[in-house]
Amino acid sequence: MNAPLLKVEGVSKSFPGVKALDDVHFDVSRGEVLALVGENGAGKSSLMKILSGIYVKDAGTIYLEGEPVEITGPRHAQDLGIIIVHQEMNLMPHLTVAQNIFIGREPRVLGFLDERRLNRDTAVLLARLGISEFRPTDLVENLTVAKQQMVEIAKALSFDAKVVIMDEPTSALTQTETDTLFRLISELKASGIGIIYISHRMEELSRIADRITVLRDGKYIGTRERTAVTQHEIIKMMVGREINENARPATMRADNVDDVVLRVEGLSTKKLLRDVSFELRRGEILGFSGLMGAGRTELARAIIGADRTTAGKIFVNGVETTISQPAHAVAKGIGYLSEDRKQLGLLLDRDVNTNILLSSLGRYANFLGFMKTGPGKGTSRKYVESLRIKTPSIFATTKNLSGGNQQKVVIAKWLARDCDILIFDEPTRGIDVGAKEEIYRLLNELVERGKSIIMISSELPEVLRLSHRIIVMANGRITGELTSNEAEQEKIMDYATRISQ
Numbered sequence: 001m002n003a004p005l006l007k008v009e010g011v012s013k014s015f016p017g018v019k020a021l022d023d024v025h026f027d028v029s030r031g032e033v034l035a036l037v038g039e040n041g042a043g044k045s046s047l048m049k050i051l052s053g054i055y056v057k058d059a060g061t062i063y064l065e066g067e068p069v070e071i072t073g074p075r076h077a078q079d080l081g082i083i084i085v086h087q088e089m090n091l092m093p094h095l096t097v098a099q100n101i102f103i104g105r106e107p108r109v110l111g112f113l114d115e116r117r118l119n120r121d122t123a124v125l126l127a128r129l130g131i132s133e134f135r136p137t138d139l140v141e142n143l144t145v146a147k148q149q150m151v152e153i154a155k156a157l158s159f160d161a162k163v164v165i166m167d168e169p170t171s172a173l174t175q176t177e178t179d180t181l182f183r184l185i186s187e188l189k190a191s192g193i194g195i196i197y198i199s200h201r202m203e204e205l206s207r208i209a210d211r212i213t214v215l216r217d218g219k220y221i222g223t224r225e226r227t228a229v230t231q232h233e234i235i236k237m238m239v240g241r242e243i244n245e246n247a248r249p250a251t252m253r254a255d256n257v258d259d260v261v262l263r264v265e266g267l268s269t270k271k272l273l274r275d276v277s278f279e280l281r282r283g284e285i286l287g288f289s290g291l292m293g294a295g296r297t298e299l300a301r302a303i304i305g306a307d308r309t310t311a312g313k314i315f316v317n318g319v320e321t322t323i324s325q326p327a328h329a330v331a332k333g334i335g336y337l338s339e340d341r342k343q344l345g346l347l348l349d350r351d352v353n354t355n356i357l358l359s360s361l362g363r364y365a366n367f368l369g370f371m372k373t374g375p376g377k378g379t380s381r382k383y384v385e386s387l388r389i390k391t392p393s394i395f396a397t398t399k400n401l402s403g404g405n406q407q408k409v410v411i412a413k414w415l416a417r418d419c420d421i422l423i424f425d426e427p428t429r430g431i432d433v434g435a436k437e438e439i440y441r442l443l444n445e446l447v448e449r450g451k452s453i454i455m456i457s458s459e460l461p462e463v464l465r466l467s468h469r470i471i472v473m474a475n476g477r478i479t480g481e482l483t484s485n486e487a488e489q490e491k492i493m494d495y496a497t498r499i500s501q
């Protein structure tokens with residue numbers, strides 16, 4: 001039997017005002033990793049939700065092992081062996097690993113839960129995947145995101161999975177955790193499972209994909225063997241135009257060089273930061289590089305008053321300033337865009353317009369607190385257009401936007417807030433390559449208008465692409481500083497791995 005493991009033909013799906021999928025086809029074979037890529041809002045997650053029984057397709061046919069199947073719901077998809085590893089974890093935090101894996105299917109003797117067998121079965125499953133990072137009896141709430149994801153994968157395997165779907169699984173993982181995930185994926189492959197893998201990280205494709213299928217605006221663009229295509233070609237298929245991946249930072253205006261807008265002196269926190277000092281100038285994009293856990297987010301949080309400091313001073317425009325809570329920071333003109341997607345501060349049930357204007361309420365609300373829609377709408381429309389936020393209108397409910405487009409709304413919100421100093425923490429996580437360029441362009445525009453930006457990013461090409469200067473951190477300290485002219489990946493990595501005493 002040579003039929004592919006899973007085949008999708010002519011699938012379409014519409015939402016009010018959006019044709020999310022338009023006559024899409026693709027297939028995946030046993031033991032293969034098929035990467036599904038495309039811009040934010042291209043339809044990747046919607047397609048996967050159809051396969052896992054969350055959405056019902058409007059048209060098309062799904063074949064599993066050559067037989068047409070009508071997937072009626074999530075439970076049915078599981079029974080068929082199509083398992084989705086959600087980006088937003090679906091585990092019960094207060095239960096153990098074993099209880100989570102076998103929830104609703106626990107082994108019983110005479111009607112009683114057979115705890116020993118539950119844990120033993122789980123141990124076998126974990127051993128099969130070579131997972132030694134946690135035990136069946138560990139509580140899920142004590143596990144890191146990466147480990148929770150491993151639990152999800154073990155759970156997938158326990159269902160006799162045929163197809164495992166992973167929607168942006170690495171977006172919150174460190175490098176080592178990503179390596180572990182890739183090892184698990186090889187295990188799944190070796191046991192004949194077909195994997196559908198969604199990611200915006202192009203460099204991952206060359207590591208694990210066998211074939212790559214590209215979607216754009218809900219339409220099928222093409223499928224390539226990984227070995228027969230370059231990253232550049234895939235990006236071109238995704239965004240439909242050329243992108244200059246080697247662009248460098250715009251030069252900073254020379255007259256701003258002595259104009260220090262933020263000076264941090266000897267900042268320390270109880271947990272991690274040790275004596276951090278630096279200056280940010282008007283019109284500058286200051287990149288912060290380092291490995292995960294180096295202390296960059298902690299530094300941002302200490303500056304905006306979200307975490308207590310144990311020593312240090314902060315000067316805004318030359319004046320020493322005490323910032324003891326994030327609201328003070330905003331009042332002083334310092335905005336912080338958090339890296340934590342769950343804490344993006346979006347009101348998911350409200351429309352895009354409200355979310356964009358949310359933090360600038362002062363300017364757009366009348367004396368009763370009602371939104372002044374006139375000038376506000378114009379601002380929202382401007383950002384929806386310039387960031388290419390894919391939404392039927394600015395009055396669409398935010399939760400209906402694709403993941404990456406929700407992220408863009410957060411960026412728009414901070415751009416609209418018009419702070420003089422903006423701290424962006426991993427701003428382009430989950431954002432497609434084309435849209436990243438739009439965001440870079442906007443950041444450059446902001447600094448040209450005299451704003452200053454601190455940009456924390458784990459993606460070296462992004463730091464190099466944007467920053468006038470780069471500060472590297474390791475273990476809560478600054479270990480190096482580079483100008484954009486001297487900066488290169490190797491030098492940054494060298495500083496980032498320097499373990500200071």
Ligand SMILES: Nc1ncnc2c1ncn2[C@@H]1O[C@H](COP(=O)(O)OP(=O)(O)OP(=O)(O)O)[C@@H](O)[C@H]1O
Pocket residue numbers: 015016018019020038039040041042043044045046047390391400401402403404405430
């Ligand atoms: N429940 C819904 N209601 C209305 N529109 C929706 C719904 N789910 C998805 N859409 C729309 O369908 C389109 C495709 O979204 P989808 O989430 O599939 O994109 P994606 O390719 O996964 O993007 P991303 O890379 O940003 O995650 C988007 O325009 C989105 O707004």
Ligand SMILES: [Mg+2]
Pocket residue numbers: 044045046167402403404
């Ligand atoms: Mg998605």
